[in-house]
Amino acid sequence: MDYLVIPKKKQTPCGHCQDKNTTRCSKCDIGVHVKCFLLFHIKK
Numbered sequence: 001m002d003y004l005v006i007p008k009k010k011q012t013p014c015g016h017c018q019d020k021n022t023t024r025c026s027k028c029d030i031g032v033h034v035k036c037f038l039l040f041h042i043k044k
């Protein structure tokens with residue numbers, strides 16, 4: 001099953017760069033930018 005980025009209304013810190021964002025990963029339930037999405041999941 002793939003990860004999904006879904007938009008939300010609340011702003012939360014990005015799990016990768018800590019900046020505020022309005023999207024999150026539906027699987028991890030953690031806020032991430034679309035641009036940070038891959039990096040967030042690739043990093044070990």
Ligand SMILES: [Zn+2]
Pocket residue numbers: 014015016017018019021032033036
């Ligand atoms: Zn980010």
Ligand SMILES: [Zn+2]
Pocket residue numbers: 003025026027028029041
């Ligand atoms: Zn995720």
